[in-house]
Amino acid sequence: MIEKVSSFLNEFKFEDIPKVAIDNSLRSFVDLIGVAASATQTDLSKIIRKHCKNFYAPNPNQGISSSIWFDGSNVNVLGATLANSMTIDSLDAHDGQKLTKGHVGCGLIPSIIACMEAEKNYCSKDLLRNLVIGYEIGTRAGISLHESSKDYHTSGAWISIACAGIVSRILELNKNQIREAFGIAEFYGPRSQMMRCIDYPTMVKDGSGWGAMSGVNAAYLAKEGFSGSPAITVEDESLSYIWSDLGSKWYTNEQYLKLYPVCRWAQPALEACLFLKRKHNIDVNNIESITINTFHEAKRLDNKYPENTEQAQYSLPYPVAIALIFERLSAQEVSEKFFKNKEVINLTEKILVCESDKYNKAFPKNRYADAVIKLKNGNEFKSKPTEAKGDPENPLLMRDIKNKFEDLTFNLLGKDRSERLFKKIIELDYSSDFKEVLELIIGSVDKKSF
Numbered sequence: 001m002i003e004k005v006s007s008f009l010n011e012f013k014f015e016d017i018p019k020v021a022i023d024n025s026l027r028s029f030v031d032l033i034g035v036a037a038s039a040t041q042t043d044l045s046k047i048i049r050k051h052c053k054n055f056y057a058p059n060p061n062q063g064i065s066s067s068i069w070f071d072g073s074n075v076n077v078l079g080a081t082l083a084n085s086m087t088i089d090s091l092d093a094h095d096g097q098k099l100t101k102g103h104v105g106c107g108l109i110p111s112i113i114a115c116m117e118a119e120k121n122y123c124s125k126d127l128l129r130n131l132v133i134g135y136e137i138g139t140r141a142g143i144s145l146h147e148s149s150k151d152y153h154t155s156g157a158w159i160s161i162a163c164a165g166i167v168s169r170i171l172e173l174n175k176n177q178i179r180e181a182f183g184i185a186e187f188y189g190p191r192s193q194m195m196r197c198i199d200y201p202t203m204v205k206d207g208s209g210w211g212a213m214s215g216v217n218a219a220y221l222a223k224e225g226f227s228g229s230p231a232i233t234v235e236d237e238s239l240s241y242i243w244s245d246l247g248s249k250w251y252t253n254e255q256y257l258k259l260y261p262v263c264r265w266a267q268p269a270l271e272a273c274l275f276l277k278r279k280h281n282i283d284v285n286n287i288e289s290i291t292i293n294t295f296h297e298a299k300r301l302d303n304k305y306p307e308n309t310e311q312a313q314y315s316l317p318y319p320v321a322i323a324l325i326f327e328r329l330s331a332q333e334v335s336e337k338f339f340k341n342k343e344v345i346n347l348t349e350k351i352l353v354c355e356s357d358k359y360n361k362a363f364p365k366n367r368y369a370d371a372v373i374k375l376k377n378g379n380e381f382k383s384k385p386t387e388a389k390g391d392p393e394n395p396l397l398m399r400d401i402k403n404k405f406e407d408l409t410f411n412l413l414g415k416d417r418s419e420r421l422f423k424k425i426i427e428l429d430y431s432s433d434f435k436e437v438l439e440l441i442i443g444s445v446d447k448k449s450f
Contacts, residue, residue, distance in 0.1 A: 001243040002182070002235050005137070006175040008246045009165050014129040014430065021252040022430075025131040028095045030425040031257050031401055032088060032105045033069075033441060038261075038331045038408035039091035040070045040445055042309060044203045048086045052079035066114040070412070072444035077118045081163075081216050084110035086209030091331060092313040093261035093408070097254055098391070100142025101194070101364050102155030104162065104255065107212030108134040111163040113438070115170045115216065122433035130166050132252050138162030139251035140242050144233035147242065152194045156207025156214075160189030161233060163215025164222075171223055183228025184218035198263075198300050201314035257390040257401065260329045265298035266316040267388035268369035269353075270323050276373050276381045277324055284324050284343075288376045290351045292316065294369035295359040304348045309334050317351040318344070330407050359385070398426075412445040 039045050049068055056079025058065035066080035067073070075083065085107045088094050096103040112130045116122070141161035145153060164185035168178045192207040218228070233239065260267055269292045276282065298316060306312035312319070312334040321344050323329045338344055359368040368385045375381075390396045396404075402422060409418040421440040428434060 001240050002179050002230070003175070004246060005165070005182075005234055005243060006178040009133060009137070009169045009178060010175065012133065012247055014125050016247070017129065017132050018250060021132050021250045022128055024253050024255065025128065025135060026426055026428060027257065027401060028105050028135070028255050029109060029131060030405060030422055032094050032109055033421065033425065034405035034408040035091055035093045035261075036084065036088045037070050037412055037445060038093075039087045040412070041331070042087075042090040044090035044205070044310075045087040047203070048209070049073070049083045052083040055079070056082070064118045064120075066117045067438070067442040069441045070443070070445045072442060077114045077220075078213050078216060080114035080117070081107075081111050082209045082213045084114070085212040086205070089205045089208045090203070090309075091261050091334075092205075092263055093258050093331075093404075095255045095257050096264055097139050097142065097251065098256065098364050098367070099146075100139055100155070100158070101146065101152065102142055102158070103206060103208060104135050104138035104142070104155075104159065106155065106206070107159035107208040107215070108138055108162055108166065111212045111216050112166055112170070115167045117438065119170060121170065122435040122438070124428050124432050124434045125430040126170075127434050128428065128430050130169065132250075133169070134162050134166040135252040135255065136246060136250065137165045139254070140246070141233050144236075144239045144242050147239060148232060148236060151191075154190070154192040154194045154197070154207030154211070156190045156192055156209070156211025158189070158211070158233065159208055160185040160211040160215035160218065161231060163212045164218040165215075167216050167219035168222065171219055173219065173223055177222045179230070180226065180228045181219045181222035182231040182234050184221055184226060185215045185228075186231040186233060187229050188218065189214045195297075195300065198297070198314055201303070201310040203310060205310070254392045256388075256392065257396050259389055259396070259400070259404065260319065260323075261331055261334055262313050262315070262319045262329065263301055264388060265295070265367060266301050266319055268367050268386045269294055269298065269316055269371060270320050270329070271388055272369050272371035272383040272386040273320050273373065274323055275386065276371055276383050280381050282373060282375070282381070284347060286375050286377070287347065287350060288374045290320070290374075291372040292320070292351065292353045292369055293356045293359065293372075294353065295363040295367065296355050297363065298367070298369065299353050299355045302353050304351070305345070306339055308336070312339070316353055317348045320351060321347040417443075
């Protein structure tokens with residue numbers, strides 16, 4: 001498949017991409033930028049941005065640099081990729097794809113923008129093409145790795161492939177160089193184990209930043225003649241069926257968007273509980289117990305008492321309790337402000353998470369949960385098997401995306417800048433340049449607490 005994949009990268013025309021794929025890539029793009037703005041307030045983002053400014057300064061002899069978003073600082077391409085990808089990853093509200101069990105855009109979009117900015121290419125047509133092609137390569141790379149490895153690796157393990165490919169395209173590498181870039185990216189990409197971070201949530205998160213940086217590194221190394229081993233995820237004949245429909249099947253249309261800044265696996269349970277509360281007008285003070293039935297991976301999110309935002313984002317009982325009590329779950333609710341809330345703790349202690357064989361068999365294509373809420377008066381209400389909103393089969397409406405963007409950005413960017421940024425991205429015209437979008441992303445935000 002290496003010939004097909006490299007040809008797709010170099011030769012597939014923008015005009016041949018379906019408009020729906022372009023539109024969906026822009027939905028993911030604007031959603032992710034909103035997440036990035038809000039995520040600058042996390043400790044993870046503050047640490048990684050400081051780190052990149054200290055250790056990834058631009059080379060003054062080259063005269064090129066890239067920007068750390070919503071910070072106003074210039075670093076080199078690798079530093080911008082790492083800082084922006086890890087900032088997004090620090091607030092688990094960005095898009096994803098079910099079969100990859102991970103997130104394409106988180107590492108891909110920072111890689112594209114960092115490299116295009118460094119190369120001084122502000123062509124929106126190129127940006128949009130790179131977005132869609134990157135989603136197509138990234139999704140297939142994720143599926144391929146899951147098919148070829150028994151261990152469950154983070155998004156960083158396979159997003160390196162997509163970033164290597166799309167940066168190779170931006171740098172106009174030939175097919176031989178692209179093959180080497182894939183090989184370098186796969187060999188050096190972080191094979192981090194996802195469930196370790198689920199069981200022990202920390203700032204390492206989904207590995208997206210390190211994977212993206214590995215991929216960008218790989219493309220620049222390949223440009224200089226560095227060689228790599230053939231990438232199994234692309235070249236293994238047993239995986240060719242995953243790549244054979246490049247240019248005809250569009251995985252860009254199969255990305256999901258999240259309503260809430262917590263692990264996607266927790267959101268079906270959250271939706272099921274909210275449905276029951278609203279349908280039966282349940283007062284949370286009258287709840288005796290809540291039983292959640294879900295799949296194994298979601299059950300592993302059973303941290304009832306988070307002490308930091310990473311633990312809160314990789315919890316199931318905590319966001320369910322928050323949503324039931326406050327009827328909302330945004331960036332503020334996964335911060336320390338709510339960790340000691342007695343009402344939240346009291347309700348969290350009433351939540352029991354159970355594993356369902358039926359839901360295990362449906363995963364990852366479908367992520368189901370159901371909820372049983374028992375009241376103190378003996379009444380009991382049970383939901384149907386529920387999936388989270390925002391899946392391709394049940395997409396968010398544009399007003400939902402806009403409301404989420406505003407919720408994440410208004411306090412930090414101000415109403416005017418937030419509205420202009422949203423409008424500029426959604427209405428990005430492929431005949432124009434995206435310099436105005438970039439300028440709105442680069443400028444620093446108000447120094448407010450998360």
